[in-house]
Amino acid sequence: MNLPKRAEDAHATLAAAFNTGDVATVMNMYDVSGIIVPEPGKPVSGREKFEEAIRAILSIKGTMEIKTVYCLQTGDIALGRSEWRITDGDEVKISAKGIEVMKQQTDGTWKITIDQAFGAEADLVA
Numbered sequence: 001m002n003l004p005k006r007a008e009d010a011h012a013t014l015a016a017a018f019n020t021g022d023v024a025t026v027m028n029m030y031d032v033s034g035i036i037v038p039e040p041g042k043p044v045s046g047r048e049k050f051e052e053a054i055r056a057i058l059s060i061k062g063t064m065e066i067k068t069v070y071c072l073q074t075g076d077i078a079l080g081r082s083e084w085r086i087t088d089g090d091e092v093k094i095s096a097k098g099i100e101v102m103k104q105q106t107d108g109t110w111k112i113t114i115d116q117a118f119g120a121e122a123d124l125v126a
Helices: 007-018 023-027 047-058
Strands: 030-037 063-074 077-088 091-104 110-116
Touching: 007 023, 007 063, 007 077, 007 091, 007 110, 023 030, 023 047, 030 047
Parallel strands: 030 110
Antiparallel strands: 063 077, 077 091, 091 110
């Protein structure tokens, strides 16, 4: 899988990676020294925890779709807001509104450094 060359393509690339069902392909989209929040209130970091989180999400059988609401970029940092869901036919297995921070790599590609998968939910409280 090729990493995106534009920050605004990260959501589509991530969905395509998830839809391969391959942990390594999905892991390639992330900077594992960053943070992923695979379920509300439970942020994790580090390769092992990232892989556990990715495996848990991949265990939800279906097709992932991610809509980019916006992507703001300044230099080598970008902030994305997404609406995503995993469906199986007409059944929506999970859906949420996320916020992602992305960083451009030295080769010009983009990786996600912070993925708050539920970060834009209306009922999220401090």
